[in-house]
Amino acid sequence: MSPASLADLIGSRRIVVWVGTGGVGKTTLAAAFALEAARRGRRVAVLTIDPARRLADALGVAELGNLPTEIPRERLAALGVPDEGHLSALMLDSKRTFDDLVTRLAESPEVRDRILNNRIYQHVSDALAGSAEYSAMEKVFELSDHPEFELIVVDTPPSQHALDFLDAPRRLLEFLDSRLVRLLVHPAFAAGRVGFRVFQRGAVGLLKLIERITGFGFLEDVSEFLLAFEGMSEGFQQRARLVQERLLGSDAAFVLGAAPGAQSVRHASALLAHLDAARVPLAGVILNRVRLWPGKGPPPDRLPDGAEADVAQHALAETLGRQEGADFPAQAAARAAIDAADGYAALVRADAVATQDLTGRMRDRGGFVGRVPELRQDVHDLEGLVEVAEWMFRDGEEAATGGG
């Protein structure tokens, strides 16, 4: 049973994952959602992965560590968070999360050091693409083990990488499970078994090939890394399996954040298709920075042009001139006012057209659709997040006719 609204997720889910392409304000949406949940009395942790420290800015926390940092009680109270509500934020430190995990799973300090000092490990755990996703999964898991948090809100890495994020446990699992890895770790184990012999012959050729392309040292480092990792692989596998179960289980929900530009919508639609293919249950979509018409209903199909426009312009200029005095450049001002209405109506229509297909698809599958208008100021403080949340939690239809 899919939730009817964003509000239903609060209280019914343990983990809410925000996915979406970059630049849609996903971090802001996730933070606003988390703050609203706290305002509704939940104990919430929000995790962001974005290296630009957006959440740190938005939450006014100067230095977010790899551990949850509580937003001060007084700050929360001022925003209407009741006593039982609570909000902690953390910025993922990918390398540290990985190191912590190795430290926890390693069978001895020697093994731990061997891994932490291995060059391959350092490259895997460093800034190279993909490691953020692995460690994010690990962090979500860690947080969801905390009884202190009732709700964990997760912001995911941008763009196509959102799928890497969802895929990270599976990839890690498959990698650790693969015969190639087992062969590298246990060459002797494989040698005695008939089924492996054919594969081994192929694999020896393959290893030679990798050596030839990569140079000797690389392979040496890989096997050293894998050997050192061996004792931990079961722990990793177990964790990866649990993480995946938890994320695809009924305790978790995914929300798509999107923005109305034609390009952003194309990206969001592509992401939606990927999510469907991966059978990720999507609860709904929140469209961020939508231009909404300030009048009743949709913007007029067209504003006057040609002679009609001249009549309108003169009428407006006359009224403005009466109000502002004789020196006022009334005609130019009236023209600019009409052009501004025309231009803004074009933006509103373009947003509606661009998002039509996406919202239609989301409604067809029983998901919710929410809209947050483009606000006049960037959102960079908690008050701004409250404003975003208020829009986000409005019923979709109501939001469509509201105005900013």
Next chain:
Amino acid sequence: MAAEPPLSLLDRRLVIVTGKGGTGKTTVAATLALAGAAAGRRVLVAEVGADEHVPALLAPGSPPVGYAGRSLRAGLDAMRIDPYQALAEYLSLQLPVGGIVRRLLRNQAFRQLMDASPGWRELITLGKIWHLEQMRDAAGPPRFDLIVVDAPATGHGLTFLDVPRVVVSAVRAGPLRRHSGWVEALVRDRDRTLLLPVTLAEELPVRETAELVERVRKDIGVCVDRVVVNAVMPAPFPPEVPDLDERLARLPEDLELPGLPGPRVLAACAGHLRARHALNARWLREVEERSGLPAVALPNLLQGVGGPADLELLVGALLSPPGNTA
């Protein structure tokens, strides 16, 4: 900072367009490709990522271009670099026997190892770009005068450029090290290669762009000489009436204007554009200040960017000398 005027974007061999998602990176890449082709260059626009977006902008309704690539119009080719296909191509070039490569790439364990291994996608993608840059016609001139790369979103975009350096420092010997060295040399060649960051004139994108430029200067060593600031809202009112929205708001609320929405709606529309313009103008200045680079401002096309006709409207601004944004 009395530097020499920067080279025209069209005089580079390789322009790597980068920026956070939603900044219009793909729009800028497509516009540059269009501008290059119009100026008589032979252009290739290469997308890096799981999906194709450039063909929809340059030739709406056209089928996917894929790894093989296709000409979208005279002098303008497009392709999407798929890392596995690039890897297959690379291995075929390295090995005398194509059969091994095909078997290898079909090997489930190999795919899993590769799926789980970081870094190689970036490396092989850059390797392919290097290869494209090296391609020559039978008569000698380069196959492409200008290669425009629509790179991954910034965080990952920098990783993308940094991988050859990491490999050169991590791998001790062998063809991989040698080839990475070639790719790194191309990335760092200030005459041939330019990194073109795209941003919006808003606080967070500007801050991130400044961070990006700093990291580029510190770690990557690729040439970056300007920042493209996309979707800048033009001044909506005549200069003598900077507060038009407030004046409109003072009109009697029940005023009826032929064919026009009421004064409150007019005021709200005008107010919105004014606020966006003010915000954009401020962050346009800030991005120059914080990054230490001149900006190139592209106007906000209110109707959105849907096809080549819209891109044409951006060509002039994109090619204009950077820094003339006031």
